[in-house]
Amino acid sequence: MDARTGEVLHAKNADTRLHPASLTKMMTLYIAFEAIERGEISLDTMVTVSKNAASEPPSRLGLKAGQKIALRHLIRAAAIKSANDAATAIGEAVGGSEAKFAARMNRTAKAIGMKNSTFKNAHGLTESGHLSTARDMSILGRRLFFDYPQYYNIFSRRTTDAGIAQVSNTNRRFLDAYEGADGIKTGYTQAAGFNLTASAQRGNKRIIATVFGGASTAARNAKMADLLDIGFRSAPNSAPVNEPAPPVYAADPEAEAIGQDVIASADSDSRSVGKTIRLVTAPTKSPRPQHRPTAVDPNAAAEVVVAMQDSIAGALAAAVEPETAAAEPGQPVAVTEVAGLSAAITPEPRPEALLEPATEAPAEAAVEVVPTELAEVPATAETPAPESPFAMASAETEALAAFDQADAANVQLAAMTVVSPRPEPKPEKLRQIIHTAAPMGPVLAEAPTPEPTAIVTRISTSGGRHWGVNVGRFTSRGQAERALMQTALAESATLNNGLQKVVQKGGKFDANYMGLTQEQADLACRRLQARGTQCFTIGP
Structure with a gap:
């Protein structure tokens, strides 16, 4: 595949569904990078290792149940050593559970154009129905390069510090042997054989290729070298760089159900037992002086x-x-x-x-x-002065x-x-x-008449408008601004008071609505997700 354009230059059995083995970790890492950029988690977040993660078979980093380790070290271990325990810990930290993370993996696969992949776990160990194709893995490798260039360099490291150990790259032989190679990921199980998705750049050309089912590491690397050579010979010297479009996410069924409940409760006239009342005490404008009955000389x-x-x-x-x-x-x-x-x-x-x-x-x-x-x-007066x-x-x-x-x-x-x-x-x-x-x-002397039906459970004097929502990441500012306008038309009820803001990050443009309360941000995202629109909240 020509990474610049996404054009497939050579293919054989490219759409055959096979066991991806640890190529699965490419998707695990893609979602981890996405979660970091969205603010769901940070590289410095200390992850508590579960018994499930600690019990994964080799390859392993050697994590213990109850141990705390930074997310950055888990990412290094999964990308370089292909550690299964680290991959599971990442999935549980980002998704809440391995099952929820697998569901997110499948939604992400569809969003980025992987049409024939189904994920059941975060590490890639053989499991019924856990399948992918050479074409899909090449698409995923191209996505990692373009969508998260700030993290892509990790795949070219020969060794790295994983917190509790110094680990070596499982792909170091090919990186050292092939000119221009800078990634990406190996995979092996008995059912899958020796798999590899690799990328190399020579001059203006970048080629991405995937091999499934190699008989050995040496045979796999030799086949990969042949494929990359074909790509460099076939690719034109000059070609436009067509970056992949931002992912288009389908609605999360669970989020959609929650969103429908929220919409129903928000649109109904039912009374709740308790509610949050936010008091904005700062004056929004200067009052006009009232007319005096007589002028003062x-x-x-x-x-x-x-x-x-x-x-x-x-x-x-x-x-x-x-x-x-x-x-x-x-x-x-x-x-x-x-x-x-x-x-x-x-x-x-x-x-x-x-x-x-x-x-x-x-x-x-x-x-x-x-x-x-x-x-x-x-x-000591109890009645507030108007x-x-x-x-x-x-x-x-x-x-x-x-x-x-x-x-x-x-x-x-x-x-x-x-x-x-x-x-x-x-x-x-x-x-x-x-x-x-x-x-x-x-x-x-007049005291304000209290609202009889409202039960105040929490009072905030800060206004609470420190939250926002993100409705997508785009390759140009114009696309981000158009997305904000379309979202405003679709969800004007909750985003009416939001401030449209386009933020540039890593060559991409985030379309954000800021200046919302936490309740407004949560409601807006649930309603947008219920309509099949990507959305996540941004905290203060």
């Missing part, structure tokens, strides 16, 4: 401040006179709050004063004095804030003394300004 505000300062000065002067007397004992004393200070005031009627006793006019005192304290709600126009209104009356921040000692002294000459009446504009903020009092 800066000059009038300045006059108010001057009048207040004069009143305070008069109170201080009167405080030092000998006839100054404190409040009579026995009379009720009203306490109110102004700018965070407690002021004890005698019950003598003072309609002109800024601070009026609560015993004479409690309603008016609450309206005219308390509003300056409404911006601060006690920390967004208030008062916060915006107070920013426009900075002149009044200067009075609220007057020296604490002076204010306390003024509150505790009885001044003989009553101060000048306060300008009416002050009362108007205070009335502007007064309506906020009852608003703060």
